[in-house]
Amino acid sequence: MPLISRRNLVAGSLGVLCLQAQPGASNKPKIVVTGGHPGDPEYGCGGTVARYTALGHPVTLLYLNQGEKGCPGKTGAECAGIRTAEARKACSILGAQPRFASQIDGEAVVSNPTYEDFRQLLKREKPDVLFTHWPVDRHPDHRAISNLAYDAWLSMGKRAGFYYYEVSDGEDTAMFSPTDYVDISTVENRKRAACFAHASQSPQKFYELQSQVTRFRGIESGYSQAEAFIRHVDSPKYWLPGK
Numbered sequence: 001m002p003l004i005s006r007r008n009l010v011a012g013s014l015g016v017l018c019l020q021a022q023p024g025a026s027n028k029p030k031i032v033v034t035g036g037h038p039g040d041p042e043y044g045c046g047g048t049v050a051r052y053t054a055l056g057h058p059v060t061l062l063y064l065n066q067g068e069k070g071c072p073g074k075t076g077a078e079c080a081g082i083r084t085a086e087a088r089k090a091c092s093i094l095g096a097q098p099r100f101a102s103q104i105d106g107e108a109v110v111s112n113p114t115y116e117d118f119r120q121l122l123k124r125e126k127p128d129v130l131f132t133h134w135p136v137d138r139h140p141d142h143r144a145i146s147n148l149a150y151d152a153w154l155s156m157g158k159r160a161g162f163y164y165y166e167v168s169d170g171e172d173t174a175m176f177s178p179t180d181y182v183d184i185s186t187v188e189n190r191k192r193a194a195c196f197a198h199a200s201q202s203p204q205k206f207y208e209l210q211s212q213v214t215r216f217r218g219i220e221s222g223y224s225q226a227e228a229f230i231r232h233v234d235s236p237k238y239w240l241p242g243k
Helices: 006-014 040-054 078-095 111-127 139-155 188-196 204-221
Strands: 031-035 061-063 099-100 129-133 160-165 182-183 226-231
Touching: 006 129, 006 226, 031 040, 031 099, 031 139, 040 078, 040 129, 040 160, 040 182, 040 188, 040 204, 040 226, 061 078, 061 111, 099 182, 111 139, 129 139, 129 204, 188 204, 204 226
Parallel strands: 031 061, 031 129, 061 099, 129 160
Antiparallel strands: 160 226, 182 226
16 A cells, blocks of 8 residues: 655645656746736745746746835835846846836736736746736735736636745735645745845845745645645646646
8 A cells, every 4th residue: 555645645635736847858838927026926936936947947037016115215216226136136046037017116007008018028928837926915016916917817818827826024915725835845045045135125024924934835735845826727737846
């Protein structure tokens, strides 16, 4: 009789899909992770990004804005310069490519023109797997890019895998009931370094809050630390990086 581990029992009971890609695979999915601000994708699924890039998959982190209002005492332009440099450093650590949409921090617009702009932006990226914020987030920029990404995914015929991720500053993502988990135990150091690259954003405080989430998700899924996702019910079951 095969040995049943706690991890397999928990994952099986939750219907977790966690398929492993082979490093030598020739057709590697393109991954796009959208975030409301520089740092959001890194905190929410930086470990998963590190798992993908370690397997040779191209990953783009697409930020809605340049974080213009995140530096007290700095002008918007000064802060944008600081935070885009931090994002590029974080992406370099994760092996990803940064890209910035043209909206302004704290002034997100969801309208017919911005829907169309974002559709065209994502169509050019041609993602096979698309990640975005959970729409029940406290920050309006998170909710905005979630809606923009969802609309773009619909416009592309729902062909890409579509997953929501969570972030935490102690009170952000709510009502999040995961369908899938990714073990980040072996890449947590890369995720941490990417998050700490955002030095202007108090990573000493916020990374500990996010780590509480990944440790809790690890308990749920049977790993030391894990990132959790909700797959849209209409999404194809595109693989997440396995152990």
